Amino acid sequence: MIIKQLSIFVENTKGRLADIADILAKENIDIRALCVADTKDFGILRLIVNDPEKAAIILRENHCTVALTEVLTIKIEDKPGGLAKPIRILSDHGINVEYMYAFVSKEFDSAFVILRVENNEAAIKILLDAGVTLVSSKEIYDM
Amino acid sequence: MFFQKEIETMNRKDLEALQLERLKRIVQYCYDNVPFYHQRLTEAKVTADKIKTLSDLQYIPPTTKADIRDSYPFGLFARPMKEMVRIHASSGTTGKPTVVGYTRNDLNMWSDAVARLCVAAGATDEDIVQISFGYGLFTGALGLHYGLEKIGATVIPVSSGNTEKQVMLLNDFGVTALVSTPSYALYMSEVAREKGYDVDKFKLRLGLFGSEGCTPEMRTQVEKGFHLFATDNYGMSELIGPGVSGECEYRDGLHFAEDHFLPEIVDPNTLEHKQEGEIGELIVTTLTKEGIPLLRYRTKDLTRLNYSPCKCGRTHVRMDKVMGRSDDMLKIRGVNVFPSQIESVLVSIPQIGAHYQLIVRREGFSDTLEVKVELVDSSLLDKFEALENLQKTVAGNLRTVLGIQAKVTLCEPKSLERFQGKAQRIVDLRNAGK
Numbered sequence: 001m002i003i004k005q006l007s008i009f010v011e012n013t014k015g016r017l018a019d020i021a022d023i024l025a026k027e028n029i030d031i032r033a034l035c036v037a038d039t040k041d042f043g044i045l046r047l048i049v050n051d052p053e054k055a056a057i058i059l060r061e062n063h064c065t066v067a068l069t070e071v072l073t074i075k076i077e078d079k080p081g082g083l084a085k086p087i088r089i090l091s092d093h094g095i096n097v098e099y100m101y102a103f104v105s106k107e108f109d110s111a112f113v114i115l116r117v118e119n120n121e122a123a124i125k126i127l128l129d130a131g132v133t134l135v136s137s138k139e140i141y142d143m
Numbered sequence: 144m145f146f147q148k149e150i151e152t153m154n155r156k157d158l159e160a161l162q163l164e165r166l167k168r169i170v171q172y173c174y175d176n177v178p179f180y181h182q183r184l185t186e187a188k189v190t191a192d193k194i195k196t197l198s199d200l201q202y203i204p205p206t207t208k209a210d211i212r213d214s215y216p217f218g219l220f221a222r223p224m225k226e227m228v229r230i231h232a233s234s235g236t237t238g239k240p241t242v243v244g245y246t247r248n249d250l251n252m253w254s255d256a257v258a259r260l261c262v263a264a265g266a267t268d269e270d271i272v273q274i275s276f277g278y279g280l281f282t283g284a285l286g287l288h289y290g291l292e293k294i295g296a297t298v299i300p301v302s303s304g305n306t307e308k309q310v311m312l313l314n315d316f317g318v319t320a321l322v323s324t325p326s327y328a329l330y331m332s333e334v335a336r337e338k339g340y341d342v343d344k345f346k347l348r349l350g351l352f353g354s355e356g357c358t359p360e361m362r363t364q365v366e367k368g369f370h371l372f373a374t375d376n377y378g379m380s381e382l383i384g385p386g387v388s389g390e391c392e393y394r395d396g397l398h399f400a401e402d403h404f405l406p407e408i409v410d411p412n413t414l415e416h417k418q419e420g421e422i423g424e425l426i427v428t429t430l431t432k433e434g435i436p437l438l439r440y441r442t443k444d445l446t447r448l449n450y451s452p453c454k455c456g457r458t459h460v461r462m463d464k465v466m467g468r469s470d471d472m473l474k475i476r477g478v479n480v481f482p483s484q485i486e487s488v489l490v491s492i493p494q495i496g497a498h499y500q501l502i503v504r505r506e507g508f509s510d511t512l513e514v515k516v517e518l519v520d521s522s523l524l525d526k527f528e529a530l531e532n533l534q535k536t537v538a539g540n541l542r543t544v545l546g547i548q549a550k551v552t553l554c555e556p557k558s559l560e561r562f563q564g565k566a567q568r569i570v571d572l573r574n575a576g577k
Binding site: 007008009010011037039041042044063064065066067069098 | 526
């Protein structure tokens with residue numbers, strides 16, 4: 001149920017994101033989802049890819065500061081209200097979402113939401129109990 | 144261990160008597176052989192027989208780097224070229240280089256002085272020493288080279304550059320001691336790890352570092368990078384090159400070769416003598432040099448002197464690690480800032496790397512200081528807040544030490560420039576574009 005996300009430190013300099021994308025492309029790393037959080041000087045690039053361990057090694061070899069962060073991915077219906085329900089459930093149980101981002105898949109006709117919460121184990125239990133679909137790492141990597 | 148025990152442990156009274164005798168002789172020698180000094184001493188009404196005590200030194204006008212430059216190339220030489228056996232020159236980053244000449248006796252004295260500090264640091268004839276200073280006009284490489292040969296060590300004159308090859312030789316030749324700048328040693332250890340060498344298996348045990356300052360914190364980093372005992376030595380080409388002073392095994396100050404170099408500490412503005420233990424500019428008189436003797440040479444280096452006996456048994460005065468240069472000192476919003484202070488703060492924060500860059504700008508009528516550091520701790524990437532807190536911590540610690548607010552920029556690892564010679568970490572843009 002736990003997915004490994006790459007967190008990459010990126011300086012706000014011209015072409016830096018393109019450089020990182022190139023490094024990954026050369027090694028056939030496929031990006032599933034991404035989000036960038038930034039300030040004026042630097043940002044953190046968060047990526048879900050098909051092979052996070054390999055991507056981390058490659059990026060480190062290229063002098064990037066990289067961390068692997070454990071996140072959850074839920075599958076929701078791609079329609080109004082699809083997101084509201086699972087988020088409300090977490091909130092009702094006192095689980096804070098630190099950040100999240102989403103992508104849609106035409107193939108599955110669903111949306112996928114990547115969630116970073118403080119306590120993965122507790123969140124998994126609550127979501128499963130409420131009937132929310134959690135996506136396995138294999139499903140994401142093989143997508 | 145000592146190289147010249149009798150001299151190095153001479154009691155202070157005898158040492159001072161020897162210095163006084165040599166001081167009188169060198170003043171007479173300068174008067175007789177160097178027109179520049181003939182004129183200077185005549186104007187100041189100083190003659191050798193007027194010097195009764197070491198403190199009479201204060202009546203001699205100081206010599207500056209500009210004096211040497213104005214006499215470019217050979218104007219201050221005291222011997223005819225026929226008697227000179229070597230010429231060296233400083234890097235001369237601004238204008239003409241400062242040129243120095245050595246007689247055969249000078250080279251002998253020089254290698255003795257270097258041999259002393261190498262032995263004091265712990266080098267022996269068993270050591271295999273890699274010299275990673277650039278050979279050439281620069282005095283660092285050849286100075287250490289001859290001193291180390293004199294004690295019987297095996298010298299590998301690699302010179303600077305080609306870091307991968309440097310690391311290969313460190314490993315393949317079983318090098319036990321390294322001569323370089325501390326920052327280059329740090330860089331070499333990074334490259335060694337990157338190239339997959341097992342640094343723990345290196346035979347390196349001793350670092351003889353010089354040519355740039357090294358704070359105790361930086362030294363700890365270098366010692367972690369390579370498992371060695373790092374020692375600092377000091378000198379400058381005008382005085383002789385390396386060999387002016389160096390640390391013993393106790394690393395509690397750098398022992399001056401006081402029988403050859405007579406130190407004073409003065410206020411850089413008023414030139415008045417400082418009390419023992421007070422920080423000021425180091426002024427040095429060469430007591431035995433023949434080729435280009437210098438009277439009261441202003442080094443511009445800021446340090447202090449400690450005359451108390453050292454545990455190692457040496458009686459020669461110890462100087463502190465150089466705290467900065469009186470002309471390198473950054474004045475930011477009226478506050479005196481030494482790069483070494485900033486380095487001490489940065490090296491004590493484990494989440495960032497040991498390399499850094501300082502950028503000073505003028506925005507409106509105010510100076511700003513930007514400190515660029517490399518983020519090495521990837522565990523902070525989970526939360527944005529952690530990175531912002533790190534920036535705040537660095538800025539806060541700098542503020543505590545410097546008293547000014549600095550902007551801290553986090554950079555990617557290995558993105559800041561590495562230096563093979565003297566590290567140039569300050570970029571002052573305040574006069575740019577004017």
